Amino acid sequence: MRLAAATLDAPDARELADFYLRLLPGWQVRPGEDGPDWVHIRPPDGGTGLSFQTEPAYVPPLWPATAERQQMMMHLDIEVDDLERETARAVAAGARLAGFQPQDDVRVLLDPAGHPFCLYTDSQ
Incomplete structure (x- = not known):
C-alpha cells in the first residue's frame, strides 16, 4: 500500500x-x-x-475550533524557505491569513474553501 x-x-x-x-x-x-x-x-x-x-x-471548518461549528479534521503543512515571502505569495494566490496565529514561526492561512493550512520553515 x-x-x-x-x-x-x-x-x-x-x-x-x-x-x-x-x-x-x-x-x-x-x-x-x-x-x-x-x-x-x-x-x-x-x-x-x-x-x-x-x-x-460542504461546510467550511472554523479556525480555531469551537464545539458549536464544523471543526477542522485535517490540515496541510507546507514547508517553505522564506515564511514572509511565501505567506504574501499565498495571499496573492487567493488564501486568507487566519486571524488566530498560535506560533511565531508558522503562518496559518485559509484556502478559498476555508480549509486551514500552515506554512512553516524548517529551523533545523
Missing part, C-alpha cells in the same frame, strides 16, 4: 484545485483525473498528491 492523495471537499473542486496549482509551483493535474467534480494534482516528482471533490453540502 501507498498513500496516493489526501482529498479535500469543496463547493467547487476545480476552483480549489486551481488555487493549489498556483500555490504549489510545478504541480500539475494528473492526466485523466480532471473533471467538474473531481481533480487530482500531483508534484513534479510524482509523489503523493492532492485531490479535490465537489461537495454541494
Whole structure:
C-alpha cells in the first residue's frame, strides 16, 4: 500500500484545485483525473498528491475550533524557505491569513474553501 492523495471537499473542486496549482509551483493535474467534480494534482516528482471533490453540502471548518461549528479534521503543512515571502505569495494566490496565529514561526492561512493550512520553515 501507498498513500496516493489526501482529498479535500469543496463547493467547487476545480476552483480549489486551481488555487493549489498556483500555490504549489510545478504541480500539475494528473492526466485523466480532471473533471467538474473531481481533480487530482500531483508534484513534479510524482509523489503523493492532492485531490479535490465537489461537495454541494460542504461546510467550511472554523479556525480555531469551537464545539458549536464544523471543526477542522485535517490540515496541510507546507514547508517553505522564506515564511514572509511565501505567506504574501499565498495571499496573492487567493488564501486568507487566519486571524488566530498560535506560533511565531508558522503562518496559518485559509484556502478559498476555508480549509486551514500552515506554512512553516524548517529551523533545523
